[in-house]
Amino acid sequence: MAKEKNQEQDNVEVIEAGKPLARTDEVLPTTIHLLPVAARPFFPGQGVPLVMDAAHWRPTMEAVHDHGNDLIGIVLTRGDEAEKARPEDFHRVGTVGRIHRVTPTDGNLQVLVECVQRFEIQQVLGTQAPFRARVEYMREPLGAPDPALKPYSVALINTIKELLPLNPLYQEELRMFLDRFGPEDPSHLADFAASLTTSSKEDLQVVLETYPLLPRMEKVLDLLHRELDLAKAQHKIRTAVEERMQKQQREFFLREQLKAIQQELGISKDDRTAEIDTFRDRLESLQLTDEAAHRVTEELDKLAMLETGSPEYAVTRNYLDWITVLPWGRMSDDRLDLARARKVLDSDHYGLEDVKKRILEFLAVGIMKGEISGSIILLVGPPGVGKTSIGRSIAEALGRQFYRFSVGGMRDEAEIKGHRRTYIGAMPGKFLQAMKSAGTQNPVxxxxxxxxxxxxxxxxxxxxxxxxxD
Structure with missing residues (x-):
């Protein structure tokens, strides 16, 4: 194993090697260092990129280097954390691998391992990392494969070909698999096929521990069939989702085309243009102040630039809707006639002379001035004496609209002033609602x-x- 010392990398080396898989006549050491893994086992012929915690596994990598054979035994642990694994947690069968490269990155080690051959642990030496073990290797048989295995090899290859169009994530790996392995190499064919599945680590470990080729290929074929069923289900779901999305996109595209054609022919307008035209039509009949007209123009320009689906569009539209339905400049003509007012008050209420006299005085002042200015009249009395009906009679006597609302139990000042328009369901204050309901700017x-x-x-x-x- 070639190695370069680098003090700046804390003596963690980059190891390069280009050796092939172990030959049947290659002598492998009977004592090797172990590297526990928790995710899944690995198979001979598989290239494995591992990322591990440098603080925990650096001594193991250095021990492998010091031993001088660049080989390490990868074993699956029964727990979920390899760093906490003890020798009793190790599965007995693992895979010996040749380290090709070790690269330190951000507190981790990236290790590229080429898995070579199965082994069975005979004895673990030591109780903490770096672990060493005496192992016995499971050699691949020499000579031509058993003819009875060929149907299984063909079945494996055909199943993988079925997986190709269904699983886009593994298409490149599956094509490489078909190019590399064939029926004449059933052992590596079965191992590599198992490594491509998403089966549980327990199922994969069973395959790794099954050394006889026939039962091993049967187990791998079963895993591939499960993978194929899963891929078919996923493909069915993905196809249904894509078809539904394509249908929605097609309908949206056709609707937009229809809108564009109708607008071109002058048949209809889009929602935004129609609403803006509605607001402009309302404004023509209103007598807005200069300040209000300037603000409305700004809001209309803003509305024209917003997308109809945006939250800001709904807020601005609601604001303009309220502004354009208020009775700007619409006033009721006052009927300044004391005799008629006295008649209305007497017809609706018996007695209450003091109240009627005060109201007539209020109207008389208005007649002398030529107008009724905004004034406040306080009506006090027990329930049922006619306070509310007196207010309605005042409105009738003046020829104005009447609006009543109760403030009993009101706890939120926003009911009076109005809510901020950015709030969901924001409404103006009660006085603006009164003017909208009355349809005039001077209701009682x-x-x-x-x-x-x-x-x-x-x-x-x-x-x-x-x-x-005030």
Whole structure:
């Protein structure tokens, strides 16, 4: 084994070798170092790239180098962690391999091993790494293969050919397998076929421990049939998914083509263009302030650039929808007639002279000024005396729309001011909802149960009402 010392790599060497598999007449040492593995066993003829913890396995690699034969025995452990394996955890049959290269990388060792031949452990020397063992090798038979094995060899090759189109992950390995092995080499044919399956490590270890060729090939053929069934199921699922996706893509493509043709002919518009045109049509009948008109123009330009499936599109669309349904510039004409107002109040309520007198005074001031300014009237009294109906009568006397909402038990100031529009299900405040419902900019709005406003960690609605009513 050729070796170069490199002090900068902590005496871990890069070992190069180009030797073939062990010949039947090659003398292999009866005492070798062992390398436990936990994932799966390996078979003669298989090239194995191993990645191992340098801190734990460096002494083993150095011991192999010091021994001077570049051979190591790979054995499967019964546990899941090779670093914690003890001699009693080792399976008795393993594979001796020739180390071709050891490369240190980021605290690990990358070791390239060419598996050579089966062996059986006779005795493990030592109880901790680096492990050594006396082994007995299982030599491959000389001469022509038994004719009884040929049907099994052909069956293995045919099964692998069936796997080729079903498993795209292993196509290159399977083609290499078919080029390299044939019925004239049944032992390596069976071993290499077993190494290509995704069977459990226990099933693969059973194959490794089965030395007679006929039962070994029977076991490998069984594993290949299982692999073929699994590959067929996966291929069926993959094909169904691909067909469904292709159908969806085809339908989407046809819908988009239909939309493009309809738009070209002027038959229809896409959803975004139709909504933008709807908003612009609404704006033509509204009397927005300069500031509001500028903001709406910005939002419309933004909406035109967004994809209809994006969350921001829905937020912007909802915002524009609310702006364009508010009654900008729509005012009810006030009926400033004291006699009519007195008649309406008397027809709806008996008594309550003080209340009626105060309302008529309020209307008289409006008549003298020529307009009814925004004013607040507080109605106080026990339940059932007519507070709400008086408010409705005031609206009727003025010729205005009436809207009532209760603030009793309200705990969130966002009910008054409105939610941030980025929130899911965001709504404007109650006063904007009142104007939308009334359809005018100057309705009579009654806040009922105002003495029962609550408060919570979300805020104090009373403070928000103070700001709104000021």
């Amino acid at each position: 709005i009654m806040l009922d149960e105002i003495d029962k406003v609550g408060a919570s960690y979300h805020g104090d609605p009373a403070s928000a009402l103070l700001e709104v009513l």
